[in-house]
Amino acid sequence: METKSIMQLQKKEGLGESVKVKGAIHNIRDMGNIIFLLIRTRDGIIQCVYEGKDTDALEVQKRRAEDCVCVGGILTENEKAPGGVEIRLDYLEVLSTTKAEMLPLPVSKWKLDTSLEAKLNYRSISLRNIKERAKFRIQEGLVRAFREYLYREGFTEIHTPKIAGKGAEGGANMFKLDYFHKSAVLSQSPQFYKQMMVGVFDRVFETAPAFRAEKHSTKRHLNEYISMDLEMGYIDGFEDIMKTEAGYLEYAVELLEKEYKKELEILKVRLPKVKDIPVVRFQEIKEEVSKAYGTTIKNPNDLEPEEELLIGKYAKEKWDADFVFVTHYPTKKRPFYAMEDPQNPNYTLSFDLLFKGLEITTGGQRIHNYDTLIEKIKKRGMEKEGMEAYLDTFYYGMPPHGGLGIGLERLTMRLLDEENVRETTLFPRDIKRLEP
Amino acid sequence: METKSIMQLQKKEGLGESVKVKGAIHNIRDMGNIIFLLIRTRDGIIQCVYEGKDTDALEVQKRRAEDCVCVGGILTENEKAPGGVEIRLDYLEVLSTTKAEMLPLPVSKWKLDTSLEAKLNYRSISLRNIKERAKFRIQEGLVRAFREYLYREGFTEIHTPKIAGKGAEGGANMFKLDYFHKSAVLSQSPQFYKQMMVGVFDRVFETAPAFRAEKHSTKRHLNEYISMDLEMGYIDGFEDIMKTEAGYLEYAVELLEKEYKKELEILKVRLPKVKDIPVVRFQEIKEEVSKAYGTTIKNPNDLEPEEELLIGKYAKEKWDADFVFVTHYPTKKRPFYAMEDPQNPNYTLSFDLLFKGLEITTGGQRIHNYDTLIEKIKKRGMEKEGMEAYLDTFYYGMPPHGGLGIGLERLTMRLLDEENVRETTLFPRDIKRLEP
Numbered sequence: 013m014e015t016k017s018i019m020q021l022q023k024k025e026g027l028g029e030s031v032k033v034k035g036a037i038h039n040i041r042d043m044g045n046i047i048f049l050l051i052r053t054r055d056g057i058i059q060c061v062y063e064g065k066d067t068d069a070l071e072v073q074k075r076r077a078e079d080c081v082c083v084g085g086i087l088t089e090n091e092k093a094p095g096g097v098e099i100r101l102d103y104l105e106v107l108s109t110t111k112a113e114m115l116p117l118p119v120s121k122w123k124l125d126t127s128l129e130a131k132l133n134y135r136s137i138s139l140r141n142i143k144e145r146a147k148f149r150i151q152e153g154l155v156r157a158f159r160e161y162l163y164r165e166g167f168t169e170i171h172t173p174k175i176a177g178k179g180a181e182g183g184a185n186m187f188k189l190d191y192f193h194k195s196a197v198l199s200q201s202p203q204f205y206k207q208m209m210v211g212v213f214d215r216v217f218e219t220a221p222a223f224r225a226e227k228h229s230t231k232r233h234l235n236e237y238i239s240m241d242l243e244m245g246y247i248d249g250f251e252d253i254m255k256t257e258a259g260y261l262e263y264a265v266e267l268l269e270k271e272y273k274k275e276l277e278i279l280k281v282r283l284p285k286v287k288d289i290p291v292v293r294f295q296e297i298k299e300e301v302s303k304a305y306g307t308t309i310k311n312p313n314d315l316e317p318e319e320e321l322l323i324g325k326y327a328k329e330k331w332d333a334d335f336v337f338v339t340h341y342p343t344k345k346r347p348f349y350a351m352e353d354p355q356n357p358n359y360t361l362s363f364d365l366l367f368k369g370l371e372i373t374t375g376g377q378r379i380h381n382y383d384t385l386i387e388k389i390k391k392r393g394m395e396k397e398g399m400e401a402y403l404d405t406f407y408y409g410m411p412p413h414g415g416l417g418i419g420l421e422r423l424t425m426r427l428l429d430e431e432n433v434r435e436t437t438l439f440p441r442d443i444k445r446l447e448p
Numbered sequence: 449m450e451t452k453s454i455m456q457l458q459k460k461e462g463l464g465e466s467v468k469v470k471g472a473i474h475n476i477r478d479m480g481n482i483i484f485l486l487i488r489t490r491d492g493i494i495q496c497v498y499e500g501k502d503t504d505a506l507e508v509q510k511r512r513a514e515d516c517v518c519v520g521g522i523l524t525e526n527e528k529a530p531g532g533v534e535i536r537l538d539y540l541e542v543l544s545t546t547k548a549e550m551l552p553l554p555v556s557k558w559k560l561d562t563s564l565e566a567k568l569n570y571r572s573i574s575l576r577n578i579k580e581r582a583k584f585r586i587q588e589g590l591v592r593a594f595r596e597y598l599y600r601e602g603f604t605e606i607h608t609p610k611i612a613g614k615g616a617e618g619g620a621n622m623f624k625l626d627y628f629h630k631s632a633v634l635s636q637s638p639q640f641y642k643q644m645m646v647g648v649f650d651r652v653f654e655t656a657p658a659f660r661a662e663k664h665s666t667k668r669h670l671n672e673y674i675s676m677d678l679e680m681g682y683i684d685g686f687e688d689i690m691k692t693e694a695g696y697l698e699y700a701v702e703l704l705e706k707e708y709k710k711e712l713e714i715l716k717v718r719l720p721k722v723k724d725i726p727v728v729r730f731q732e733i734k735e736e737v738s739k740a741y742g743t744t745i746k747n748p749n750d751l752e753p754e755e756e757l758l759i760g761k762y763a764k765e766k767w768d769a770d771f772v773f774v775t776h777y778p779t780k781k782r783p784f785y786a787m788e789d790p791q792n793p794n795y796t797l798s799f800d801l802l803f804k805g806l807e808i809t810t811g812g813q814r815i816h817n818y819d820t821l822i823e824k825i826k827k828r829g830m831e832k833e834g835m836e837a838y839l840d841t842f843y844y845g846m847p848p849h850g851g852l853g854i855g856l857e858r859l860t861m862r863l864l865d866e867e868n869v870r871e872t873t874l875f876p877r878d879i880k881r882l883e884p
Contacts, residue, residue, distance in 0.1 A: 015682075017602070034682040036647070036845065054602055054650035078845030080682070107682070110845030111818045136644035136841040145648050152605045159592070166453070166490055169588045171674050171856070173875045174610065174657050175623070175634075177882045187611070189625040189634070192663070192879050198611075198625070198634075205875065208572035208884075211472070212581050214490035220657065221610050227628070238607050246451075246470040246516070246543070382547045401884030405572040409472065409514030409546030420607070439609045439641065443628050446613045448644070448837030 013084070018056035021087060022095035031099065032084040033058060034107065036140070037077050039120035047072050049101065050094075050120070051083060056274070057142065059093040060085065062101040070104040077120060078110040078140075117141075128434060135439060135448055146275040147436055151424045153272045155219055157264035158240045158418070165256065167242060168213040172205035174198055174221065177398050187225045198223035201417065204402040206243040207349070207378060210413045211405055217242040219420070229443045231432045232317075232370065234421060236441040243415030250351075250361045250377040253414045254291070254337050257365060257373060261286040261335070279428060284334035284367070290327060291337040294359070301326050313342040315364070315371070324369020339363040341376075348388045351377040351414075361414075367426040375416025382406040449520070454492035457523060458531035467535060468520040469494060470543065472576070473513050475556035483508050485537065486530075486556065487519055492710070493578065495529040496521065498537040506540040513556060514546040514576075553577075564870060571875060571884055582711040583872055587860045589708045591655055593700035594676045594854070601692065603678060604649040608641035610634060610657065613834050623661045634659035637853065640838045642679040643785070643814060646849045647841055653678040655856070665879045667868045668753075668806065670857060672877040679851030686787075686797045686813040689850045690727070690773050693801060693809060697722040697771070715864060720770035720803070726763060727773040730795070737762050749778040751800075751807070760805020775799040777812075784824045787813040787850075797850075803862040811852025818842040 015032045016025065038052035049060040049072065060083050062072045075081070084103030089096060116134050117126055124131065124141040131138040139145045159169065175191060176199045186197040202218050209216045222239040244256065265283050268276060276283070292300075294315075301322045302309050310316060315323070315338070327336040340359040343352055350360040362376025379385045385406055389396060396403065424436035434440040439448060451468045452461065474488035485496040485508065496519050498508045511517070520539030525532060552570050553562055560567065560577040567574040575581045595605065611627060612635045622633040638654050645652045658675040680692065701719050704712060712719070728736075730751075737758045738745050746752060751759070751774070763772040776795040779788055786796040798812025815821045821842055825832060832839065860872035870876040875884060 034847075035650075036847065054604070076845075080845060080847035107848055108816050108846060111843045112845070115844060134837075134840070136647055136837065137844055139645070139648040148606070148649075149604060151607075155605065155607075156595070156599065159595070163592065168490070168585060169591065170584070170874055171587075171591075171657070173672055173877050175659070175672050175877055175882070177884075187625050187627065189623050191623065191882055192661075194882055196882055209575070209874075211572055212575040213584075214471075221607070223611065225628075236609055236611050380544050398883075401570075401572065404570070407547045408551060408573055409512075409516060409548070410544060411470075411472065411516040412543055438607055438645075441609050441611050446611070446627055446630055446632055447834075 015082065018053050018058050018095065021058055021097055021099075022056070024087070024089070024097060026087050027089065027097070029087060030084060030102075031087045032082060032103070033099070034082045035080070037075055037079050037081060038140075040075055040077055042073055049075070049083065051081070052140070052142075057094050059090070059098040060101045061098055064102070070101065072101070072104060075104075075106075076110055076113070077115060078112065080107040080109075081105060082107060119144075128432060132434060132440065132445065133448075139438075143278055146278040147424065147428055147430075148438060149272055149275040150268065150279065150281070150428065151420065151436060153268045153275075154264055154423055154427070155238070155240065155420055157267040158219060158260055159217070160267065161260045161263040162215075162217045162242060165215065165259070167215040167217045167244070168209075170202075170206065170209050170213070170216045170218050171220065172199070172202045172209075172218060174223070185225045187223050200224050201239065202241050203347075203349075204399070206241055206415060207410075207413065208402060208405045210243050210245040211408075211410050214246060214411070215242070215244040222417075227443060231434075232422060232425075234433055234437060234440055234442060237422075237437070238420035240418040240420055241415065243413060245411035245413040247377065247412055247414050250339070250363060250375070250414050253375050253377070253416055254289075254363055254365075257375070257416060257418075258286065258289055261289075281428060284427070285332065286335065289335045289337055289365075290331045290333050291339060291363075293340045294338050294342065295340065297323055297326075297336075297338055313345045320366055320371055321369035324366055327366070328368075334368055336366050337363050338366060346376070348392050348394060349378045349385065351379050365416075365418075367423065368429075370422060370426050372422045372426060373416050373418045375414065377412070377414035380406065380410045380412050451518065454489050454494050454531065457494055457533055457535075458492070460523070460525070460533060462523050463525065463533070465523060466520060466538075467523045468518060468539070469535070470518045471516070473511055473515050473517060474576075476511055476513055478509055485511070485519065487517070488576070488578075493530050495526070495534040496537045497534055500538070506537065508537065508540060511540075511542075512546055512549070513551060514548070516543040516545075517541060518543060555580075564868060568870060568876065568881065569884075575874075579714055582714040583860065583864055583866075584874060585708055585711040586704065586715065586717070586864065587856065587872060589704045589711075590700055590859055590863070591674070591676065591856055593703040594655060594696055595653070596703065597696045597699040598651075598653045598678060601651065601695070603651040603653045603680070604645075606638075606642065606645050606649070606652045606654050607656065608635070608638045608645075608654060610659070621661045623659050636660050637675065638677050639783075639785075640835070642677055642851060643846075643849065644838060644841045646679050646681040646851075647844075647846050650682060650847070651678070651680040658853075663879055668858060668861075670869055670873060670876055670878060673858075673873070674856035676854040676856055677851065679849060681847035681849040683813065683848055683850050686775070686799060686811070686850050689811050689813070689852055690725075690799055690801075693811070693852060693854075694722065694725055697725075717864060720863070721768065722771065725771045725773055725801075726767045726769050727775060727799075729776045730774050730778065731776065733759055733762075733772075733774055749781045756802055756807055757805035760802055763802070764804075770804055772802050773799050774802060782812070784828050784830060785814045785821065787815050801852075801854075803859065804865075806858060806862050808858045808862060809852050809854045811850065813848070813850035816842065816846045816848050
């Protein structure tokens, strides 16, 4: 007999008939002459009821939580059971057994009420909790939507190397490694490579790890994270990049509603408003927010985390917006390849996207003219060493282009209203954590 | 006026009307009183004909290959033009200009007849060649199919860390790095992590870089490559893993035929037979091939590259098969977590998949019983250090499971009948190459 998925059973396929399911014992409750087993599979939980304890053929009471089993019996309606159905148990085959008398964490509880540290230390156990694992199904939806949307928009997926020659994008925040007696670094961004590929495919994207050796440990930083990057050519301005991001977000919300409904319900996710995202200039919003909340501007060239939070609050109050595009960041704080605003070269044709007051994207138009790029490099006193192949690309012609990067874990964190990015990272890496 | 894609134009949308296209000048031929421009966009090439040279309003003859332009004119049928249509040029706007008088490689030729070294050194230029770039569109199709097929089969996509604590899977072939004064390595495989996640999601996959510090430089090895990994629980045997891989390959061929038809034609790809892949035992095929071709068996515990090629030849001759599953590899040559064949513990419940005589996959069933795993580790004289979280997972219960890894660049290489895996790697990393 074929085993069924929980989804099939909850659709009442085979109601009144004998069915089989394979899964782990999520919980076991021995009530005397009746035993309840909750079986966990990849798509949910089903209740099994066993009343044959007296005859004891199945030895159900010997089972422990996290034994893996194949169970069978008549599928029966029961309004009180999860999903409205249960199996009247008359078959149980043990597939594998746990060694543990007890689990280190009470994963079968609805809310896994324990510290983040404990959850991370026992990652392969804590994620057996239904709510905990649902977060990563949502995360799948977000990265899947990114790719699906971009395939449809004519982008090509690329894979660029994570081991890079020294000096690629400069900056001290890079992990160094020995590459056959040459010094190399771990890539902090596919920036140069994705730009180089715009001259080939016009539109490219990549979803891959990025590495930052930043020493600070905050609730929103990881030393290794998944960067969803895109770069597109033949744009009329950086507004085209924002439009693509908005299109992605709309598609992501659609996909989540369609394919991840169960997980949205488990986590009680309120999907954000993605239509008509307000667009505000860096300088203007900074001043508006300072006025609105009576704060003083400390750093005129960047947004402090507290300022981002206030912008999020302001956007919610003024426009009922979850997202806000902040444009025209100061040239000083943007990388050399950012295109300056011809109307005022102190600002760039760039943007960040804030989601409920947290930066989840940095993007903008890039310089595509070789001479302009060389001039900018000189002006900043940078070395051309290690950038030869990048610069060559511009020498041989490049279309006007721009792009962006989205931090997957941060996007997930904000969507799920989590306070720490580690909550939405499978195996986080930070200054203190290298295991598991 | 909206610009059109080449695909729209070749479907003759707007025939006889004025149309616009944005792209790079792939080639320019000045024939005296007529100039031919080939415009390259992400989805093809379109010919533009300019006969207004006398009046010279557009200054077409000033243009060079790799200038980026927006061109316009009446869309006209011409059987001899690529795709059967051409634009009678009456509009040309320069979007950006190349600095170069000449390109370092003749990318506008149909076949880019130059050395692999030159192609790799000028990667962002060589891929502007239509055939060269088509390879990476096919590669996109392969990785996209992997994900799409597995989503449909109930797998969850995961992202596991590439910076790992020392000792994870053992082996000397790992790049070492300094992680905030702790020693760390670059992950050579998501093996441990994907197994750990089987206890959570039942079925998982990942498409991500893997790093191997192997010192040999061969035509089929890379020091960084994209590994397509899957791991699935509740299997009846390793045959379930082979079935999943066969299902993927069938789906990949379908997707390529549907979405990548143009690229298949450009590269004249003969799609392989993916139905009914023959399955042969390691020991038996080794002997059969040795007999068939009069070769001597040098290494009884593994397959030499030459032997793999002969098995490929044999499979083609005997079964007209492009793929062949070789099963039951010797325990000696498989990792400690490989499940031994209860009928003969010298062999494992494992397989490789050969594609035209090249190993593109290693897979099999894993040990899921804690005690068996601990015993095996002891027997091999291995350290448990660094494996605590992995082993804990088994202590707390794990279903019977297995999985596989596919090398994306190798799979692409074989599909396209390339002789060197670097031909199908965007920016290869090997012992001599760290740039670009």
